[in-house]
Amino acid sequence: MVLGSCSDDDEPVKEDVPELITTVELTFTPVGGGDAVKVTATDPDGEGTDELKADGPIALKTGTTYTMDIKLYNGLLPETDEEYDVTKEVEEESDEHMFFFSWTADLFANPAGNGNIDNRQDPVVYADVDENGLPTGLSTTWSTKEDASSNGAFRVVLKHQPELKSATSGYNTGETDADVSFVINVTE
Numbered sequence: 001m002v003l004g005s006c007s008d009d010d011e012p013v014k015e016d017v018p019e020l021i022t023t024v025e026l027t028f029t030p031v032g033g034g035d036a037v038k039v040t041a042t043d044p045d046g047e048g049t050d051e052l053k054a055d056g057p058i059a060l061k062t063g064t065t066y067t068m069d070i071k072l073y074n075g076l077l078p079e080t081d082e083e084y085d086v087t088k089e090v091e092e093e094s095d096e097h098m099f100f101f102s103w104t105a106d107l108f109a110n111p112a113g114n115g116n117i118d119n120r121q122d123p124v125v126y127a128d129v130d131e132n133g134l135p136t137g138l139s140t141t142w143s144t145k146e147d148a149s150s151n152g153a154f155r156v157v158l159k160h161q162p163e164l165k166s167a168t169s170g171y172n173t174g175e176t177d178a179d180v181s182f183v184i185n186v187t188e
Helices: 086-092
Strands: 023-030 037-042 058-061 065-073 097-103 108-110 139-144 150-160 175-187
Touching (some): 023 058, 037 058, 058 139
Antiparallel strands (some): 023 065, 108 139
């Protein structure tokens, strides 16, 4: 028979568990001024049977450059709880988090292509980086095409990559904190 016990010298081990996110909020703000476009995806029961679902489509204008900011919330907590705003934790642990994006091919003038979920090296215009100079994705830039109405899909995935995030880590690295797909419409 073997007995074990914890000594006073044992240090607690940091847990790297995915964040609990019940609301993802995207705000597209036109760079030259104008009304911001805000969309959300919600999962009212948190880790239960439901998943994050878009509450409506993204409606952008042609020939416009937008800054998109992402906010994350744990709606199972009161707004006064410091863990309600998950965005702060992702910012503080930006060296462990990265957003990946995909969209219907050629929906945007910049970035071109279809996103970096299928290939990390595909272009996304990140406006924020972590302490190691690697992209985070809480803020990005998107330019719609001139005179070209279109529609399609827009997907946002937050990966939790503790001690895994690198210049080559991709969508398949780490745990998924959030994964949501929106319909996107670009009109004149």
